Amino acid sequence: xxxxxxxxxxxxxxxxxxxxxxxxxxxxxxxxxxxxxxxxxxxxxxxxxxxxxxxxxxxxxxxxxxxxxxxxxxxxxxxxxxxxxxxxxxxxxxxxxxxxxxxxxxxxxxxxxxxxxxxxxxxxxxxxxxxxxxxxxxxxxxxxxxxxxxxxxxxxxxxxxxxxxxxxxxxxxxxxxxxxxxxxxxxxxxxxxxxxxxxxxxxxxxxxxxxxxxxxxxxxxxxxxxx
Numbered sequence: 001x002x003x004x005x006x007x008x009x010x011x012x013x014x015x016x017x018x019x020x021x022x023x024x025x026x027x028x029x030x031x032x033x034x035x036x037x038x039x040x041x042x043x044x045x046x047x048x049x050x051x052x053x054x055x056x057x058x059x060x061x062x063x064x065x066x067x068x069x070x071x072x073x074x075x076x077x078x079x080x081x082x083x084x085x086x087x088x089x090x091x092x093x094x095x096x097x098x099x100x101x102x103x104x105x106x107x108x109x110x111x112x113x114x115x116x117x118x119x120x121x122x123x124x125x126x127x128x129x130x131x132x133x134x135x136x137x138x139x140x141x142x143x144x145x146x147x148x149x150x151x152x153x154x155x156x157x158x159x160x161x162x163x164x165x166x167x168x169x170x171x172x173x174x175x176x177x178x179x180x181x182x183x184x185x186x187x188x189x190x191x192x193x194x195x196x197x198x199x200x201x202x203x204x205x206x207x208x209x210x211x212x213x214x215x216x217x218x219x220x221x222x223x224x225x226x227x
Contacts, residue, residue: 015044015054023063023074030170033071034064076170093222095168095175100215102165103149107195107211109156111204118155119200125151126196133189141189142180146173148192152211155199179218190214 019034028034035043040051055072058064065075114122125148132141149172153165165172180189192214198207 011046011050012053012057015046015050016057018044019054019058020063023058023077026077028074030074030077033073036071078167078169092175092178093219095171096179096215096219096222099149099168099172099175100212100219102161102168103153103215104208104212106153106156106158106161106165107199107207108204109158109161110152111199111202111207113157114155114199114202118151122148122151122155122196122199126192129192138177138180142173142177145176145180152195152199175218179221190217 019040022028034040037048037051037055040055041048044051055064055066059066059072062076063074063078065073067073110118125144129141129144129148132138132144146169150162150165150169154162156162192210195207195210195214198210
């Protein structure tokens with residue numbers, strides 16, 4: 001390979017890394033348009049073709065979506081998340097089914113491996129979730145609920161399961177938002193205190209049953225809505 005081509009390839013990789021890190025940090029949130037090509041060229045100090053190739057690569061991996069005539073938008077925060085979004089799309093029932101597979105085992109592991117610090121974090125997140133619901137702060141409720149589920153999986157101390165679940169961040173949040181909309185007229189949302197109690201008491205079977213129970217209920221609802 002010619003030396004110039006090698007240098008160019010390395011420069012594209014550097015720009016890809018910079019853009020990926022900006023997305024991961026949340027500098028450009030999911031659904032938001034990233035700066036124009038001209039702006040990126042000026043900020044990164046590289047040529048238009050380099051930026052174009054980097055954006056094309058990130059679009060191929062699912063992080064970005066190029067909309068002709070409109071701009072380029074953030075579609076996911078990681079390649080794993082982008083792949084999952086491509087696989088299950090926006091089909092709510094499929095998202096909930098995947099969540100159930102991961103969260104049931106995550107809850108089981110959390111009950112056996114959680115630390116006292118992690119238990120306190122789960123309790124604090126659940127308290128914030130309840131407070132957000134009481135105040136009818138929809139956006140906060142959705143965000144904290146998704147954080148609670150991720151923290152539960154993390155408490156199981158299985159790095160691979162945690163990374164797989166972290167890749168679901170966007171679709172989990174979207175599914176929480178969708179299912180919560182249906183509960184807004186209710187006094188209370190689907191509760192997670194039984195799950196927290198099972199994890200606190202180090203009861204893996206009960207924790208798995210609790211996680212499977214509320215997700216099974218949501219899957220049944222999604223099926224009814226589709227039917």
